[in-house]
Amino acid sequence: MYRFVLRRLLSGVLLLFVITTVAYLLLYAGGGDIARRIVGPTASDAQVALKASQLGLDRPLVVQYWDWLTSALTGDLGRSWFNGQLVSAGVSSRLSVTLSLVLGATIIAAVVSVVVAVWAAVRRGWVDRAVQLVGVLGFAIPGFLIALGLVSLFALNLKWFKATGYVPITTSFGGWAGTVTLPIVALSIGCIAAVVQQIRGSLIDALRQDYVRTLRARGLSFNRVVYKHVLRNAGGPALAVLAVQFIGLLGGAVIVEQIFALPGLGQITVAATGQGDIPVVMGVVVATAAIVVIVNLIIDLAQGWLNPKVRLS
Amino acid sequence: MAPKSFAAADSDFANVSPFYQAVYDTLLRMEPDGTLVPMLASEWKYNAAKTVLTLKLRNDVKFTDGTAFNADAAKQNLERFKAGTSADAQFLAALQSARAVDATTLELTLSAPDPAFLGYLSKDASFMQSPASFANADIATNPVGSGPYVLDTAATVTGTSYSYKRNPDYWDKDLVHYDNLILNVYPEQTSLLSAVKSGTLNGSLIDIAMIQEAEAAGYKNNPFEGNWVGLILFDRAGTTNPGLKDVRVRQALNYAFDTKALLDSVNQGRGTTTTQVFPPSSDAYDESLDSRYAYDPAKAKALLTEAGYPSLTLKMPSTPLVNSAVFALITQQLKDVGVTVETVDAGNNFIADLLAAKYAASYMILEQQSDWQLINMKIAPNAAWNPYKYADPKVEELVKKINLGTEEEQKSSAKELNKYIVEQAWFAPWYRPQNSFVTDAKTKVELQTGNVYPFIWSFTPAA
Numbered sequence: 001m002y003r004f005v006l007r008r009l010l011s012g013v014l015l016l017f018v019i020t021t022v023a024y025l026l027l028y029a030g031g032g033d034i035a036r037r038i039v040g041p042t043a044s045d046a047q048v049a050l051k052a053s054q055l056g057l058d059r060p061l062v063v064q065y066w067d068w069l070t071s072a073l074t075g076d077l078g079r080s081w082f083n084g085q086l087v088s089a090g091v092s093s094r095l096s097v098t099l100s101l102v103l104g105a106t107i108i109a110a111v112v113s114v115v116v117a118v119w120a121a122v123r124r125g126w127v128d129r130a131v132q133l134v135g136v137l138g139f140a141i142p143g144f145l146i147a148l149g150l151v152s153l154f155a156l157n158l159k160w161f162k163a164t165g166y167v168p169i170t171t172s173f174g175g176w177a178g179t180v181t182l183p184i185v186a187l188s189i190g191c192i193a194a195v196v197q198q199i200r201g202s203l204i205d206a207l208r209q210d211y212v213r214t215l216r217a218r219g220l221s222f223n224r225v226v227y228k229h230v231l232r233n234a235g236g237p238a239l240a241v242l243a244v245q246f247i248g249l250l251g252g253a254v255i256v257e258q259i260f261a262l263p264g265l266g267q268i269t270v271a272a273t274g275q276g277d278i279p280v281v282m283g284v285v286v287a288t289a290a291i292v293v294i295v296n297l298i299i300d301l302a303q304g305w306l307n308p309k310v311r312l313s
Numbered sequence: 314m315a316p317k318s319f320a321a322a323d324s325d326f327a328n329v330s331p332f333y334q335a336v337y338d339t340l341l342r343m344e345p346d347g348t349l350v351p352m353l354a355s356e357w358k359y360n361a362a363k364t365v366l367t368l369k370l371r372n373d374v375k376f377t378d379g380t381a382f383n384a385d386a387a388k389q390n391l392e393r394f395k396a397g398t399s400a401d402a403q404f405l406a407a408l409q410s411a412r413a414v415d416a417t418t419l420e421l422t423l424s425a426p427d428p429a430f431l432g433y434l435s436k437d438a439s440f441m442q443s444p445a446s447f448a449n450a451d452i453a454t455n456p457v458g459s460g461p462y463v464l465d466t467a468a469t470v471t472g473t474s475y476s477y478k479r480n481p482d483y484w485d486k487d488l489v490h491y492d493n494l495i496l497n498v499y500p501e502q503t504s505l506l507s508a509v510k511s512g513t514l515n516g517s518l519i520d521i522a523m524i525q526e527a528e529a530a531g532y533k534n535n536p537f538e539g540n541w542v543g544l545i546l547f548d549r550a551g552t553t554n555p556g557l558k559d560v561r562v563r564q565a566l567n568y569a570f571d572t573k574a575l576l577d578s579v580n581q582g583r584g585t586t587t588t589q590v591f592p593p594s595s596d597a598y599d600e601s602l603d604s605r606y607a608y609d610p611a612k613a614k615a616l617l618t619e620a621g622y623p624s625l626t627l628k629m630p631s632t633p634l635v636n637s638a639v640f641a642l643i644t645q646q647l648k649d650v651g652v653t654v655e656t657v658d659a660g661n662n663f664i665a666d667l668l669a670a671k672y673a674a675s676y677m678i679l680e681q682q683s684d685w686q687l688i689n690m691k692i693a694p695n696a697a698w699n700p701y702k703y704a705d706p707k708v709e710e711l712v713k714k715i716n717l718g719t720e721e722e723q724k725s726s727a728k729e730l731n732k733y734i735v736e737q738a739w740f741a742p743w744y745r746p747q748n749s750f751v752t753d754a755k756t757k758v759e760l761q762t763g764n765v766y767p768f769i770w771s772f773t774p775a776a
Binding site for chain 2: 036038039040041042043044047050051054079080082083084085086090093094148151155156159162163164165258259260261263267268270271
């Protein structure tokens with residue numbers, strides 16, 4: 001068990017290193033004259049040179065990368081080239097916004113999916129067909145359209161929620177809920193659609209297994225069979241899909257954050273990538289890559305708990 | 314648009330002016346109508362040659378870290394701005410030296426007279442930051458000034474939302490109208506429109522396409538014109554496109570555009586057609602010139618034929634940053650008079666390419682500043698927007714008079730210069746597009762001459 005975790009952590013670190021190196025090289029290659037872009041098209045060449053030397057852009061790529069890497073290892077991700085903010089501060093304050101969206105959407109998706117999928121798999125018939133149809137629709141409608149629809153209906157017309165902006169949970173829980181509810185709903189719909197299909201399929205398969213008939217024959221209630229045994233057997237694949245969705249939601253959050261003007265990771269990712277603000281993009285890459293590694297590790301452990309067959313030594 | 318660094322030496326103006334004005338005072342202050350009034354400098358005087366400017370400074374001002382504001386602090390700030398990486402660093406190009414004569418007397422020596430210099434001292438060039446904060450590691454995100462507000466760094470999300478609190482010790486209570494300010498940056502128009510429609514904002518610059526929806530949500534439209542749109546005919550000497558050397562060809566390009574139709578289709582008819590680059594507030598402006606090149610494709614064709622270019626080819630850049638209909642309309646209108654346009658997609662390098670003299674002519678939208686600033690940006694031989702460095706003795710003579718002449722001479726020369734530039738067709742302006750700053754019922758604002766964003770103290774709570 002510990003060896004397994006250790007091995008996964010080590011490969012995670014290696015993965016982080018590879019991802020950040022590739023990202024740095026790609027960003028650098030596509031960066032163009034960043035000093036020029038920072039000081040503006042009307043700046044003099046002397047100003048451009050001054051900016052370049054302030055940021056250390058006049059050094060060879062290898063030196064710049066080595067400098068970034070060694071600082072990053074000590075936890076210093078540098079400062080934004082454009083607004084001078086500490087990358088670690090900028091990314092962590094925004095990570096909390098994005099994570100509250102993505103975690104919220106994942107939890108809602110997990111709960112709703114299980115309920116709906118069990119309902120569809122057990123009842124079958126028209127319920128099942130309706131769930132499938134709605135599922136396909138939810139999957140097919142782009143997230144940003146759902147988000148725009150939600151804003152227009154619940155924020156602008158009914159005024160139940162805030163249309164834009166963010167209130168930290170530490171300031172006011174009500175304010176926080178008012179700003180994140182719509183984005184979470186917008187994010188979770190596509191996710192629910194995907195996970196429901198997966199759980200429903202696995203449940204139907206599992207319900208056909210011999211052990212279900214045996215358990216029923218031994219007098220266990222149907223609910224107990226479904227929730228204690230069948231769901232646990234069907235849970236493995238569902239968990240895998242949920243993990244993939246969680247990581248996908250990090251990407252989906254980019255658009256939702258733009259629409260709701262939320263100060264999340266997506267917003268700085270878009271801004272920083274467009275500007276060529278390499279330290280900030282690298283901070284985002286490190287944060288998201290770390291999340292992916294950690295989520296995968298957690299899912300692996302959870303799989304082992306659900307299914308002894310995949311438990312690794 | 315979010316500000317870059319908060320360091321005064323790297324600061325910018327125009328769209329981002331309010332972020333800085335909240336925390337930094339300037340030596341002079343500009344009223345909404347463009348008049349310069351005292352701020353940190355209570356009086357100022359030029360010598361006869363207009364090369365030495367002496368400013369008397371207030372002695373009762375402290376930065377928010379407790380450091381006293383004095384002539385030495387002002388000198389250091391000006392020197393840092395001149396040597397810094399602000400896009401406006403050239404504002405202080407004429408500043409040769411600064412000297413703190415005593416604590417409240419600052420003497421600035423200019424290498425040559427600069428009629429726009431006092432104006433610059435009311436902008437980013439003279440943002441005054443506490444010298445004690447110059448070495449701070451967080452200088453870019455934690456400004457220390459003497460302004461009416463203090464940045465609340467804990468409540469600020471850099472790049473998205475900037476919170477300010479009233480400076481309790483501010484020396485001029487008349488300039489502080491709010492206890493708290495929040496300046497939000499919206500990454501794109503959809504979220505800005507949602508924020509406007511839900512009544513989240515007291516005021517905002519908005520796209521003209523959003524005006525009706527904003528008005529429906531109860532906002533007041535405060536329209537203004539601060540730019541002009543049209544073609545810049547850069548290559549007046551015909552270096553890369555010999556056709557443009559002939560003034561008749563350049564005039565034909567003015568006659569070729571149905572500017573009213575362009576204004577209607579590109580800007581919903583919101584704006585005023587024009588032929589001149591100087592704004593109506595300028596001494597150089599002459600209303601009668603606006604009918605100089607009324608739409609006349611037949612005349613355009615005749616002039617082109619007369620000049621020997623019945624079928625001219627013009628290579629011009631396009632950019633995804635501008636509504637693509639604009640470039641299609643240019644091509645079509647010029648085709649109607651026999652000019653073939655080769656459009657090259659310059660992408661994000663659009664402006665950089667123009668300033669590097671890669672195109673003989675181009676569509677552009679440019680700001681209409683005060684006369685001297687405008688001349689030095691678009692007309693003078695070393696102006697950034699004169700990338701071919703085109704020089705005309707008559708223009709140079711007039712520019713010299715505007716710089717050194719008496720007030721009367723300055724005015725008449727400016728008028729003469731404008732008329733000459735229009736006659737020589739250095740540009741082919743179409744219209745001044747309307748911009749809009751909307752305010753809600755709780756907010757009053759006075760728009761600012763020469764700046765797209767109203768100044769921070771021009772916002773007041775409606776009674």
